[in-house]
Amino acid sequence: MTNLADTGSRPQQLDEKPRKFVPGQPDMWMFVLFESLLFTGYFSVYLVSRTQNESLYLQSQTDLDLRNGVFNTIALLLSSWAIARCVQASREGAYRSALINAFMTISFGLVFLVSKVFEWVKQIHMGNTFTSNEFFQHYFFLTSIHCIHLLIGFIVLGIVVYQLWSPARRSQQLVETCATYWHTVDFLWVLIFALLYVVR
Amino acid sequence: MSLPKMKTTEPLTMPHPPTGSWVSRLVWNFRHHPKRELWFAWWVMVIFYQLYGVLFFFVTRVQPPPSPAWDTPTVVRWFDDHGFGILAGFGVVFLVAGMCAPMNALLAYSMRRMSVSRLFAYSYLIIYSLAAVPGMLVMAIAMTVGALRPERDPEIIQWLYDFAFLSFSGTMGVFLIGSLVWMVAILLDKNRVFPKWFGYLNLCNALTEVVVAPAWMFQRGAFAWNGAIAWWINMVVFVLYTGVFLTLLRRMIQREDFGIGPLPNLPGKHVAVLSDSVGAAS
Numbered sequence A: 001m002t003n004l005a006d007t008g009s010r011p012q013q014l015d016e017k018p019r020k021f022v023p024g025q026p027d028m029w030m031f032v033l034f035e036s037l038l039f040t041g042y043f044s045v046y047l048v049s050r051t052q053n054e055s056l057y058l059q060s061q062t063d064l065d066l067r068n069g070v071f072n073t074i075a076l077l078l079s080s081w082a083i084a085r086c087v088q089a090s091r092e093g094a095y096r097s098a099l100i101n102a103f104m105t106i107s108f109g110l111v112f113l114v115s116k117v118f119e120w121v122k123q124i125h126m127g128n129t130f131t132s133n134e135f136f137q138h139y140f141f142l143t144s145i146h147c148i149h150l151l152i153g154f155i156v157l158g159i160v161v162y163q164l165w166s167p168a169r170r171s172q173q174l175v176e177t178c179a180t181y182w183h184t185v186d187f188l189w190v191l192i193f194a195l196l197y198v199v200r
Numbered sequence B: 001m002s003l004p005k006m007k008t009t010e011p012l013t014m015p016h017p018p019t020g021s022w023v024s025r026l027v028w029n030f031r032h033h034p035k036r037e038l039w040f041a042w043w044v045m046v047i048f049y050q051l052y053g054v055l056f057f058f059v060t061r062v063q064p065p066p067s068p069a070w071d072t073p074t075v076v077r078w079f080d081d082h083g084f085g086i087l088a089g090f091g092v093v094f095l096v097a098g099m100c101a102p103m104n105a106l107l108a109y110s111m112r113r114m115s116v117s118r119l120f121a122y123s124y125l126i127i128y129s130l131a132a133v134p135g136m137l138v139m140a141i142a143m144t145v146g147a148l149r150p151e152r153d154p155e156i157i158q159w160l161y162d163f164a165f166l167s168f169s170g171t172m173g174v175f176l177i178g179s180l181v182w183m184v185a186i187l188l189d190k191n192r193v194f195p196k197w198f199g200y201l202n203l204c205n206a207l208t209e210v211v212v213a214p215a216w217m218f219q220r221g222a223f224a225w226n227g228a229i230a231w232w233i234n235m236v237v238f239v240l241y242t243g244v245f246l247t248l249l250r251r252m253i254q255r256e257d258f259g260i261g262p263l264p265n266l267p268g269k270h271v272a273v274l275s276d277s278v279g280a281a282s
Helices: A004-008 A012-016 A026-052 A054-061 A066-091 A095-125 A134-165 A172-198 B022-032 B036-059 B072-112 B118-148 B154-169 B172-188 B196-210 B228-255
Strands: none
Touching: A026 A054, A026 A134, A026 A172, A026 B196, A026 B228, A054 A134, A066 A095, A066 A134, A066 A172, A095 A134, A095 A172, A134 A172, A134 B196, B036 B072, B036 B228, B072 B118, B072 B154, B072 B172, B072 B228, B118 B154, B118 B172, B172 B196, B196 B228
16 A cells, blocks of 8 residues: 555655546545435435425425525535645645645534534424424435534544644645545535525 | 554465366365355355345345334234245244354454454444344344234234334444444555445445434334335445445455455456555554
């Protein structure tokens, strides 16, 4: 197995193999594929259920605050922007800047998490729980399973910080692999946001 | 904790079987093949999953699971219709349940062959050995008790029905933790026993187990124990996952050199080293 600690500190190696280049481990892109297929299944079930009881879904959706969803989306898009800057800085060897961006990613992720918890509490106070009706089953399920991905994402970002912290580590491939995971969390949220909050 | 980074310098020298009849070659393989135990466990695993599919889906017909929303007369009628299949099918299940032992041993072996702590293999072995009790045996006992005396009080029949299916679904946490244990072992491993993408597939499988949790709250819909999300999508992922790990375990046995360093690639096969482990730099 190659030692990425070595390859990571030599950005020029990335240019030497343009044919095979994808950011990070190609294995992580397999994960992106698996997750995309899995969520396609979840979304399909949601959309089929929706066609069977459209009025209930439309009425329930009015209880969701679109501004909340937009705020969530902006928070995660900003986190994706920060992790992209982190990768860029790390490639250029600007590890201090990369670390700052990694912490910014974590901060935006936390903003998302806190706002999501507030939204759940608000919905529960309004009487909309996991067992209230079909729409809220899907709402709580999709947002919760996404939040589990987000929590795993914090561990992943912890690996990024761990890698960037010490000159003895700094594996560029691992940083990019972790960034790919984080982008997936963002990507899945954008789809969930569109389906739950926007599609009417 | 990892083993010292050592590379096996002496590849496994495979003794050549005699060139005689297939019987003599078979006997020779039984007596002298250095990987006979590994192949035995692998074949047990293949046969077990085939049997599992046939017995649960076609003989007992308890999978795909019937609806948790049925009333008592419907459940009693279901037991009447499935009575013989349940008794005969689960009779065979009781007979072959012990096949789990070599299967679990092979799965644990894969982790012992990695550069990671033995704790991973031991955790996996214990958790999966215990999972067979509620996930298979308790379900089978509840089902056969229900089918044995169709004249029993219908309320008790319904109780057994719920007990059996909730017991089956109740193993989700075991598969969740088991998949995560395997995932972490694969991602930390430096011996390239499995590709990293299989580690990530373990994460996918683990996340689909989380989805079974709502089955305790719903009697109908996508999240009930027979629902589109809690059962169907979950089962598709599990079948894919099982097919993948059977293939990868087969490849692991082929590559096994009984050393403690990285597993060699198969001769004549170009295997691109796609990635490194999370602990690469440690």
